[in-house]
Amino acid sequence: MILNNTKEDIGFDIEKAKNCADTYSNSVSVQCIIINTLGDTLYSSSCSNSMCDICKSADAPSTRRQLCSDSHLYGSYQAERFGGKYIFFCPLGLVHWVSPITSNGLMKGAMLAGPVQMVDPEDFLIEDIIEKDIIDESQLAAFRKQISRVPVIKPDVVNSMSELLFITAAHISDIQPSKYLAEREYQEYQSDISEYIHYIKTMGGDESSLESYPIEKEKELLSLISIGDKPGSQKVLNEIFGHIFFSTGGNFEVIKARVLELIVLLSRAALEGGADIQQIFGLNYKYLIQINSFKTVEEMTFWLSKIMTRFTDCVFNLTNVKHVDVIYRAVDYVKRNYMKKITLEEVASYVYLSPSYFSKIFKEEMGRNFNSYLNHIRIEMSKRLLLDDSVVLVDVSNIVGYEDQSYFSKVFKKLTGVSPGKYRESRGQIKGGGI
Amino acid sequence: MSILNEISENLQQGKAKVVKELVQKAIDEGLEVKTILEEGLLHGMGIIGGKFKNNEVYVPDVLIAARAMNAGSELLKPLLASSGIKAKGTVILGTVKGDLHDIGKNLVRMMMEGKGLEVIDLGIDVPVDKFINKLKETNAQIVACSALLTTTMGEMKNVVEGLKAAGLRDNVTVMIGGAPVTDQFCKSIGADIYTPDAASAAEEAAKVCLK
Numbered sequence: 001m002i003l004n005n006t007k008e009d010i011g012f013d014i015e016k017a018k019n020c021a022d023t024y025s026n027s028v029s030v031q032c033i034i035i036n037t038l039g040d041t042l043y044s045s046s047c048s049n050s051m052c053d054i055c056k057s058a059d060a061p062s063t064r065r066q067l068c069s070d071s072h073l074y075g076s077y078q079a080e081r082f083g084g085k086y087i088f089f090c091p092l093g094l095v096h097w098v099s100p101i102t103s104n105g106l107m108k109g110a111m112l113a114g115p116v117q118m119v120d121p122e123d124f125l126i127e128d129i130i131e132k133d134i135i136d137e138s139q140l141a142a143f144r145k146q147i148s149r150v151p152v153i154k155p156d157v158v159n160s161m162s163e164l165l166f167i168t169a170a171h172i173s174d175i176q177p178s179k180y181l182a183e184r185e186y187q188e189y190q191s192d193i194s195e196y197i198h199y200i201k202t203m204g205g206d207e208s209s210l211e212s213y214p215i216e217k218e219k220e221l222l223s224l225i226s227i228g229d230k231p232g233s234q235k236v237l238n239e240i241f242g243h244i245f246f247s248t249g250g251n252f253e254v255i256k257a258r259v260l261e262l263i264v265l266l267s268r269a270a271l272e273g274g275a276d277i278q279q280i281f282g283l284n285y286k287y288l289i290q291i292n293s294f295k296t297v298e299e300m301t302f303w304l305s306k307i308m309t310r311f312t313d314c315v316f317n318l319t320n321v322k323h324v325d326v327i328y329r330a331v332d333y334v335k336r337n338y339m340k341k342i343t344l345e346e347v348a349s350y351v352y353l354s355p356s357y358f359s360k361i362f363k364e365e366m367g368r369n370f371n372s373y374l375n376h377i378r379i380e381m382s383k384r385l386l387l388d389d390s391v392v393l394v395d396v397s398n399i400v401g402y403e404d405q406s407y408f409s410k411v412f413k414k415l416t417g418v419s420p421g422k423y424r425e426s427r428g429q430i431k432g433g434g435i
Numbered sequence: 436m437s438i439l440n441e442i443s444e445n446l447q448q449g450k451a452k453v454v455k456e457l458v459q460k461a462i463d464e465g466l467e468v469k470t471i472l473e474e475g476l477l478h479g480m481g482i483i484g485g486k487f488k489n490n491e492v493y494v495p496d497v498l499i500a501a502r503a504m505n506a507g508s509e510l511l512k513p514l515l516a517s518s519g520i521k522a523k524g525t526v527i528l529g530t531v532k533g534d535l536h537d538i539g540k541n542l543v544r545m546m547m548e549g550k551g552l553e554v555i556d557l558g559i560d561v562p563v564d565k566f567i568n569k570l571k572e573t574n575a576q577i578v579a580c581s582a583l584l585t586t587t588m589g590e591m592k593n594v595v596e597g598l599k600a601a602g603l604r605d606n607v608t609v610m611i612g613g614a615p616v617t618d619q620f621c622k623s624i625g626a627d628i629y630t631p632d633a634a635s636a637a638e639e640a641a642k643v644c645l646k
Contacts, residue, residue, distance in 0.1 A: 078535065087494050089502070095495070118499050123452045125506065155449070155495035162495075190585050195488065197585075198614035201631060245615065249623035250588060298586045 010036060011108030012101050014043070017172050021045045021111060024168050028161050030151060032113045034101070035076065039069035042109065051094060051115045051150050067091045076100055076110035083187065084180030085166040087158065090115060093125055094150060097162035099169035111169045113161065116153045186302050189238075193301065196242030214243050222269040230312050237308055241301050255297050259304050263287055266311050275314035277335070283310065326351045327365045330358070338377045339401045344370045378402065379415050386424040393421060438464065439475040442507065446479030449499025451506040458507040468514045476507050480538065501538055508545060515549030524644025525575035527566060529557035531590035536583035536613075539633065543579065543612070546637035552644060563590070563597040570603055576644050579610040579636065588615055592624040599625075608643045612636055 017034050025032040025045035031052060034043045044052075052068075071090050079086035080100040087097040096114030100107045117124065124147050126140070153161070170177040217240050224233040240262070248254045267280045287307055294300045330347050347370070348358035363369045368376075378400040385391045385399060397408030397420075412420045436444070438461050445453045454476075461471045483500045486492045526547055530540050537559045544554045555573060557565055566578055578598070582588050591611050598604040609626040621629035628643075630636040 081533075082535070087498060089498065093502075095498070118495055119449050119451070123450050125451055128506075155499065156493060158495040159493040187584070187586075191583075194583060194585050194615040197617070201617065245585060246617055247619070249617065249619040250585070251623065296586075296589070 010042070011106075012103045012172055017101065017109075017111070018043050020168050020172055024111070024113065024165060028113070028164070030113050030116055030153075030161065032111060032165075034109060034111055035069070035072055036109045037073075037107065039073035041069075051092070051146055064091070072096070072098065072110075072112055075112070076107065079110065080107045083184035084170070084177065085162050087162050092129055095158060097158070097165055099162075099166040100173070101169050102173040104174065111165055111172075113165050116151045116158065117147075118153065118155050118158060120152065121148045121150070186298075189302055189305065190298055192238050193241050193245065196239055197246050200242055200246055213247065214240060217243070218265065222265060222272070225266060225269040225308065225312050226272040228312055230309060233308060233312060234305065237305055245297075250297060252297055256291065256294075256300065259300050260288070260291065262304060263291075263307060266308050270311040270314050275311070279314055280311070283307075283314075326353065326358075326361065330362065331366075334374060334377060338374060338381065339399060341401065341403065342374070375411050375415065379412055382408070382412065382420065383416075383423065386420055387427065389424075393424065396420065438466070439471065439478070442471070442475035443479035443482070446476060446500055446503045446507065447483050449496065449503050451499070451503040454503040454507040455510060458510045462510065462514065468511050472508065472511055476504050480504050504538065505541065508542070512545055512548065515545060523551065524577070524640070525553045525555065525573055526577040526579055526640055527555050527557065527569050527573065527575045528579045529561035529566060529581070530559040531580050531582045531587050531594065532560055532562045533590060534582050534584055534587035535559045536581070539583070539613070540581045542633040543581070543636045546633045547640050550637045550641040552637075552640055563593050566594055567597050567601050567603065570598070570607060571601075575607065577608045577610055577640055579612070579640070581611070582613040582616065585615045588613070588620065591616075591626065595625045610636065610640065 014034070021032040021034055021043060022045050025047055029047070031047035032045045033041050033052070036042055068091060071088070075086050075088045075096065075098045078088070079098045080102075085097060085099050087095065090096055092115070094115030095118055096112055096116075098110050098112040101109045101111060126144065126147070129143075166180070167177065170180075217236055221233055221236045221240065224236060244255055244258050248258075263284065267284050270280055271277060290303070291300065294303065330351050333347055333350050334342070344359060345355050348355040351358065353361075359370055362373070366373055382396050382400045385396045386393075391399070394405060397403075397405040400408070402408035402411075409420055412418075412423070416423060418426070438457060442454055442457045442461065445457060458471060458475070461475065462468075480500060483492060483497055487494075487497050528540060528544055528547075530537055540556070540559070544556050547554050555569060555575065557569060566580070569575070570578060578594065580591050580594055582591060595604070595609055598607065598609065608628065610628045610630065611621055611624075611626045612630050612632075616629060618629045621627075628639050630639050
């Protein structure tokens with residue numbers, strides 16, 4: 001049954017969809033159809049030997065046709081809910097896959113491909129279909145012949161074809177594929193945790209010891225973050241979550257408290273690893289507010305794992321830097337003492353190097369010379385003060401370590417493009433500013 | 436290769452017909468039903484499950500393996516019924532809303548039927564009202580829910596609450612199971628029994644119905 005094809009009726013561009021269906025079908029040599037939200041076929045790409053035509057033809061009993069379109073519709077709804085694609089068996093036991101077509105954020109139809117078989121035709125369970133009254137004995141011979149003409153495609157290829165259909169359907173839809181991909185990642189993440197809980201259970205042992213919080217795992221996690229090991233830290237974080245779930249029985253409030261603790265710990269680990277302190281504190285502040293927006297444990301734990309990735313990224317990758325320790329300590333010293341009158345000589349002696357040698361390696365590793373770096377730090381700090389009206393303008397230069405106010409202004413203007421006063425006036429909204 | 440290994444191998448390749456033939460052969464050779472199930476079918480399923488976790492195989496492979504598993508276990512069904520204590524009772528079984536996992540649930544169904552219980556399998560993705568309506572219709576002794584994701588575990592709590600709201604909670608035993616489910620979770624949501632696998636689920640259900 002073909003319906004009126006106006007865009008308003010259907011909700012998406014049917015001509016474009018037809019085009020996509022044909023292109024897809026032609027490329028993979030599998031029939032591709034477009035259905036609406038009632039399961040009716042709006043369009044069917046032409047493909048010889050289609051099994052589906054037989055089931056959908058007027059000769060087929062109406063119960064079979066209904067069963068067929070119901071299963072297609074069911075498949076589309078599953079696809080929409082679970083990551084944008086769904087692979088399934090139709091009532092006949094043939095393989096199909098489907099992806100939703102959306103418009104205005106709602107599913108308006110779907111693209112369906114199939115049928116194929118993933119094992120040899122001889123393996124086809126024809127007795128099952130007879131048992132389920134889908135066909136009767138008299139049709140057996142003809143059916144067997146049809147079945148032998150259904151393309152046989154290996155599971156990994158079917159997997160790729162379903163992914164390709166997803167991409168094709170996304171082309172006609174308005175929901176970004178990234179939404180589905182994010183959802184898939186989320187599902188995968190939850191199932192990882194699930195796995196681990198199951199693992200804890202089956203490993204047996206004393207239930208009470210399994211319920212206690214794994215402090216050693218926490219230490220392991222922190223050390224992995226401080227060296228910037230993302231996959232390693234992700235794995236340990238999952239294990240900690242598994243323990244938390246297991247021991248709290250999924251209690252939201254308790255888990256929230258643990259998650260908060262973990263955020264603070266993770267941030268300190270990142271700092272250990274050399275991340276910028278202001279950046280980390282800024283993130284912390286943001287996160288501690290964000291956590292109140294969550295209603296379920298799963299949302300929270302997934303979010304925490306993203307935070308951890310963020311923190312880990314902030315860790316200064318020390319392994320790539322020669323003279324690692326020297327630079328790290330020098331930078332640390334500057335960050336703690338910029339507000340005083342500090343000199344290259346002072347810092348060089350702090351790291352036990354001659355001023356000229358220190359100056360040379362500093363420039364090599366940091367990409368700029370010492371004084372330039374010092375000014376950078378001071379100007380950054382001064383920006384924060386300038387945005388705080390309670391600090392008098394004349395005091396700012398002193399606070400960040402400049403004795404001479406006009407010198408401070410000069411450096412400020414050089415690095416940001418505007419004078420300190422102007423910066424304060426414009427509340428920091430300057431174009432092309434920054435260092 | 437022993438017949439059990441053959442069953443496992445063919446299951447992994449999704450060869451449902453061959454698995455059926457081999458299972459029948461194993462039965463004819465006098466192998467124990469439990470052995471065929473565990474060392475043949477479940478063994479193969481376990482390997483596929485592991486490979487899926489490691490992204491060595493994908494959903495389509497799991498689909499055909501599950502199909503072969505079902506084909507093989509169908510043959511074992513009537514035989515499970517002839518061993519062990521018989522119990523009279525009805526169980527309403529389902530995977531909760533939002534969850535599509537059913538292999539474990541199907542196994543539970545089989546094991547419970549093997550104990551002589553009548554099992555009404557509501558399938559997967561079952562919303563709370565469906566459990567409740569079926570309970571009203573049938574006066575079953577047990578409502579059994581399964582979930583494989585931490586995201587769907589929460590639904591189990593909704594089932595318990597739904598039963599309370601409908602005034603049915605006191606007359607029915609609620610059983611739960613699934614990979615992330617624990618005894619503590621069971622207690623915290625107010626369910627009655629947690630079991631870690633299909634065999635113990637069937638045992639506990641039989642006990643409840645014999646009371």
